[in-house]
Structures are given as C-alpha cells and as structure tokens.
C-alpha cells in the first residue's frame with residue numbers, strides 16, 4: 001500500500017505519540033519510525049513540539065520519518081544533569097517567560113539564563129511579571145526597576161495578575177506568532193494561557209504552602225492554536241535552562257549591553273571581561289551603566305557556577 005507523505009507541525013508529544021497538525025488543518029496521531037537523528041543533536045528521536053516533520057499518514061497511526069531543519073530550539077537542562085539537555089520546543093518566533101517576585105519567587109540568575117538561551121538564537125523575548133496582586137510594596141517597586149532594566153535591553157515586559165486581570169496587552173504581542181511560554185512550576189503559565197484563550201482550559205495547579213513550589217501540573221509541552229496564525233506553547237515548569245554550547249569569548253554576545261560595548265575593550269573580541277585591562281564592560285559596570293546583577297550572572301555562567309535557585 002502506498003501512501004502520500006505529508007509535512008506537518010508537532011503540536012504535542014506524550015511520550016511515544018505525537019499529535020501532528022497538517023496544513024489542511026487535520027490532526028494526525030503519529031509515532032516515530034526507526035531512529036531519527038538531527039545534525040548537532042545528541043539524542044535519537046529528538047522530536048519536539050514545534051518541529052516540522054515529514055510523516056506517512058498510513059493506517060490509524062502515522063509514522064514520522066524525518067525532522068525538517070529547525071530555525072531554533074530552546075533547551076531545558078536534564079534533571080539528572082547527565083550532560084545532555086531536553087529540547088523544550090523548536091521553531092519558535094518568540095519566547096515568553098512568566099516570572100514572579102511573589103511565590104515561587106524567580107531568581108534573576110534564572111531570568112538571565114533564559115534570556116541568554118533565547119538570545120543565542122536571536123529569539124525575541126517577553127517577560128510577564130505575574131501575581132501582581134500578591135506583591136508587597138517593596139516587591140512592586142523592585143518589579144518596576146526590573147521592568148526598566150529589561151526593557152532597556154530590548155525585552156518586552158508586562159506586570160499583571162493573570163488570575164485577577166485581563167491579559168489583553170499580552171495577547172497583542174502574540175498575534176501571528178508562535179510563542180513559547182516558559183517559567184518555573186507554579187508561576188502561572190497555564191493561568192495566563194487560560195486568560196488568553198479560555199477554550200484551552202489548561203489545568204491549573206495548587207502551590208503547596210510548605211515548599212512554596214508548584215507541583216508541575218503541566219507535564220508535556222503542548223502547542224495551542226489561538227487563531228489561524230497565532231500559536232502558543234505551554235510548557236511544564238523547568239528548574240533550569242540548558243545553555244547552547246558557547247565559546248567563552250562568545251557568551252557576552254548574548255548580553256546585548258555587553259555585545260554593544262565589547263569592541264571598545266582593549267582586547268576586543270578576545271576579552272571575556274573578567275580581569276583584562278581597559279575592559280569597556282568592566283568600566284560600564286563600575287559606572288553603573290551595566291546592572292550589577294547582569295554582570296554577576298554573566299560571570300556565573302562564564303565560570304560555570306551553579307545558578308540554580
């Protein structure tokens with residue numbers, strides 16, 4: 001029996017099955033046939049949500065035979081730190097990080113590592129500072145300072161309460177794009193998504209008050225269609241990002257405020273801004289033009305410090 005090969009987009013993966021959306025709007029339940037390898041990726045069968053795949057729609061279960069080249073991907077670090085990372089999603093147009101200064105509080109190290117992971121592929125970034133309703137006055141003030149900082153770095157920022165308010169402003173930046181929604185467990189990713197598209201009805205979890213950590217209500221990354229050209233990917237909470245392999249000299253290219261200055265360093269592209277003489281980045285940190293938290297997190301990543309919180 002011969003069947004016609006189709007191309008489609010992976011909307012959801014639940015272990016060994018994949019929900020693939022074909023251009024005609026039909027969904028196919030697929031499995032991976034044989035071993036698929038993708039250049040530069042260590043794992044076999046590394047099919048991720050957002051992947052464009054070729055598949056044979058034979059029988060009831062289709063077979064994915066090929067992953068088409070990716071424009072980008074976002075890695076989450078594997079829980080066991082085995083060295084290789086899991087691909088959270090591929091081919092995204094922008095990455096939206098949900099954070100909160102209420103519980104479970106997001107560290108700046110986590111935010112900066114996420115921004116670097118996206119910046120390495122030049123994926124535009126959005127940060128939603130959530131749970132505004134729970135913030136103490138000093139936390140509200142800190143949120144405003146962080147919004148000023150990250151806005152100056154080209155990140156689109158919002159402060160809101162996904163549970164209590166409309167998310168119309170956020171909706172606006174999603175239009176006609178594929179947006180990855182990421183963040184720690186319990187920060188309100190699914191709550192935000194339900195506001196953006198009530199038909200989705202993602203399950204929202206409780207936060208255990210003893211640990212103040214979320215309980216991973218969302219277990220698989222899943223892509224949803226908001227309208228004909230607008231897609232969002234809800235993801236399970238992650239503890240940390242897997243950084244793409246970078247040369248030490250390359251890392252500051254993913255910090256826009258350092259990238260803009262590094263040609264002024266005496267050692268130019270060879271400078272890693274740690275203790276070199278006449279370093280424009282260190283000068284900018286000392287004059288206050290680069291935020292201390294950003295520089296500290298840069299050093300942490302450069303020197304391989306464990307930033308996890």
Ligand SMILES: Nc1nc2c(ncn2[C@@H]2O[C@H](COP(=O)(O)OP(=O)(O)OP(=O)(O)O)[C@@H](O)[C@H]2O)c(=O)[nH]1
Nearest residue numbers: 131161162163186188189190191205216217218237
């Ligand atoms: N007070 C308040 N609670 C919120 C807000 N947004 C979400 N929550 C609550 O936070 C808890 C976790 O929300 P979820 O939307 O399930 O979080 P998540 O990021 O999807 O978590 P995982 O699926 O585990 O990754 C729920 O009890 C929500 O009701 C908010 O703006 N304010």
Ligand SMILES: [Mg+2]
Nearest residue numbers: 189190217218
């Ligand atoms: Mg969730």
Ligand SMILES: [Zn+2]
Nearest residue numbers: 265271273279
């Ligand atoms: Zn330098």
